[in-house]
Amino acid sequence: MKIYNLLSILSIITIFVINTVQAFDIKSSLKNKILKKNKENSTKTKNENYYMIFVNNGSSNSGSHSKREEEQLINSLIDEITTLIIDNKNTYKNPSKLEGFEKRSSLRKRENQNNKSALAYTISSLDDRTIIYSYLSDYVADKVKKLPNVIACAEDRKLYLSDRKGDRMDEMNKLNEVLNETQWSGVSVRENADIHLSLLSQGKYDGNSTTSYDKNYYYPSSAGKDIDIFVFDSGFNFQHPEFANKDERTIKCAFATKNGEIIPIENEDYCELTYGKEYHGLMVSDIAGGLTHGVAGKANIYGIALQVSDEEDDYPSEYPSGSDEYPNNYDEYPSEYDEYPSSSDEFPTDYSEIMFKEGSDFYVSFISNVLAALKYVDDNMLRPNKAVFNFSFIIPLNELIEEDQYIIDYFRDYIDHMSSKGAVFVACAGNESELVEKDGKLSYYPCSFDNVICAGAVDNLGEITIMEIKEKMHSQIELLEDESNFNVDEINEKIKEYRKKYNEEKDNINNLFKEKIMDPRNYRKAAFSNYGKVVDIHAPGYVELEYRDVDGEDIKEIGMGTSFSSPIVAGVAATIMSENPNIKFDSKKMLDYLIEIGQKNIIEGISEGDPNVFINNGKHSIYSGNNDDEEIDLNDEKTSDTVDSDEEEDSFIEIETDDVNVDEVDDEIETDDYSVDEVDDE
Incomplete structure (x- = not known):
């Protein structure tokens, strides 16, 4: 009996111990789960960004999915992305920014019922790929990457600006020679033109003392007529007199883009500037198609305003180092030897009344806006073989980074798609003085794409020449320091002599530019210009331009940078397309044409094996310049909008001045009829 009682007690104790252990294990397991969950929540890094989500939409060439299924x-x-965002708002460092994104997108939500969410929406689609745009925390982005059909989830990338900051019968005969040389249907002349224009229509000027530089800009009279130039940039103001001929062409702000959305424009003459007083888009448009400073004065200009988000922290607080505006005038250097600046100091450059503005390196917008804008133009505005796109910005991307590679592939494929429809794309090389294509490293787009004509810059102002003269002067000064035969007074006299000679040579170079005369030493690659095998062609890197600021004042400046080389090339392309309507140009055909008529191997500073082509519009003959200050427009007007090489055309020269009646001039200098075939025979 005692043994039985003992066994019962032991059984009860055993059961109690087992239950206690199990209860502890359950409690411990629950605790571990709670700790694990807390740890998981604590590891949700609170960083966020705008994202482009690349999706396989199920489409294929075989048409296995219908449009409705897509x-x-x-x-x-x-819907899944939206749910993820809502359920994980605590992972956002700044939830108010997410709310702002949703609020700004609500208008698009109301207007487009296909996309029901204001937190995620499509911005572009090409074949089997669709891009969804959203504002994601890093935690949500990781979740989105794992969703079905998501190919990649890439942070939006910023775009960077790349500006650096005779008598009448003689003229008639000259223009007939131009017609014979170029085979244009008509020729117009802008006398006393800016250097960046006069260089386009003549061969290399060698400075021969028997001839003076021809300051005329000769161009086909069609001047880009009926060609659309799409300028993707920071903002526009087309109220300036440079765009006064709206009666004969279309000039307008087409639309704006922000956060990958298309924003309608209320005033076609004015698009909101990305930065309060950053006039990059205005300047670029003037060079492409302004009446005085532009290459194609009859081309249609469509401004596409690429804007950044509304958040204050998306704007730079100040200009980055090296991009401040240069002052208009400089003080004279001190004459005392001990106060003379070191060789590292910048020498002054005086451009008199003309302001000089260096380029800016801060960003202007995001690549999502470019992709959305391309899609909109493709769907609504693109006319085959009538469109030229100008991209005066760069996007640094690395093809070895997976997310960058998806952006590169999509951007390239969309440009290829539009180029196959007859669009021509031109982009700047950038102003970093770097090699554009870098295997396995950062490269610059869209310049690097095959179907984009990449434009580098030539130093037509003479910055490199001035620097060489400066270096020569410093070498002479250093030699003086080693001379024991001179005392301090003699050294100071010598330094004054060297400085005087330098200033004279510098002033001569600056005066040549102000007087619109090319210095033969300046056929060089600009020091700031990016370079390499993908830089297809070079154009002037210094331009004179005008624009209207936010206060309504008309400003004249000298701009520098490949941002201006690009619209020069785009403008020439537009004049070629209007002059040759029967040629179905795309980017590659246009590049081949530009290379054929361009000036080969005249630019110094380009590595052997890299393309060495200076832009030209087809006229290579060099005439002695007209030094008269009076501006005369000489227009060879054609009798129809297009020219058929098999049809005969009447040719006459029209000279327009304030003192000459146009009808009288026509009567005086009308020439015999001739056909293009006859010119070929000649």
Whole structure:
């Protein structure tokens, strides 16, 4: 009996111990789960950004999915992304920024019922790829990457600006020679033109003392007529007199883009500037198609305003180092030897009344806006073989980084797609003085794409020449320091002599530019210009331009940078397209044409094996310049909008001045009829 009682007690104790252990294990397991969950929540890094979500939409060449099925797939994915965002708002460092993104997108939500979410929406689609745009925390982005059909989730990338900051019968005969040389249907002349224009229509000027530089800009009278130049940039103001001929062409702000959305424009003459007083888009448009400073004065200009988000922290607080505006005038250097600046100091450059503005390196917008804008133009505005796109910005991307590679591939494929429709793309090389293509490293786009004509810059102002003269002067000064035969007074006299000679040579170079005369020493690659095998062609890197500021004042400046080389090339392309309507140009055909008529191997400073082509519009003959200050427009007007090489055309020269009646001039200098075939025979 005692043994039985003992066994019962032991059984009870055993059961109690087992239950206690199990209870502890359950409690411990629950605790571990709670700790794990807390740890997981604590590791949700609170960083966020705008994202482009690349999606396989199920489309294929075989048409296995209908359009409706594709929309259902995309909308379902948008719903999932929206749910993820809502459920994980605590992972955002700044939830108010997410709320702002949702608020700004609400208008698009109301206007487009296909996309039901204001937190995620499509911005572009090409074949089997669709891009959904959203504002994601890093935690949500990681979740989105794992969703079905998501190819990649890439942070939006910033775009960077790349500006650096005779008698009448003789003229008639000259223009007939131009017609014979170029085979243009008509020729117009802008006398006393800016250097960046006069250089386009003549061969290399060698400075021969028997001839003076021809300051005329000769161009086909069609001047880009009926060609659309799309300028993707920071903002526009087309109220300036440079765009006064709206009666014969279309000049307007087409639309704006922000956060990948298309924003309608209320005033076609004025698009909101990305930065309060940053006039990059205005300047670029003037060079492409302004009446005085532009290459193609009859081309249609469509401004596409690429804007950044509304958040204050998306704007730079100040200009980065080296991009401040240069002052208009400089004080004279001190004459005392011990106060003379070191060789590292910048020498002054006086451009008199003309302001000089160096380029800016801060960003202007995001690549999502470019992709959305391309899609909109492609769907609504593109006319085959009538469109030239100008991109005066660079996007640094690395093809070895997976997210960058998806952006590169999509951007390239969309440009290829539009180029196959007859669009021509021109982009600047950038102003970093760097090699553009870098295997396995950062490179610059869209300049690097095959179907984009990449424009580098030539130092037509003479910055490099001035620097060489400065270096020569410093070498002479250093030699003086080693001379024991001179005392301090003699050294100071010598330094004054060297300085005087330097200033004279510097002033001569500056005066040549102000007087619109090319210095033969300046056919060089600009020091700031990026370079390499993908830089297809070079154009002037210093330009004179005008624009209207936010206060309504008309400003004249000298601009520098490949941002201006690009619209020069785009403008020449537009004049070629208007002059040759029967040629179905795309980017590659246009590049081949530009290379054929361009000036080969005249630019110093380009590495052997890299393209060495200076832009030209087809006229290579060099005439002795007209030094008269009076400006005369000489227009060879054609009798029809297009020219058929098999049809005969009447040719006459029209000279327009304040003192000459145009009708009288026509009567005086009308020439015999001739056909293009006859010119070929000649």
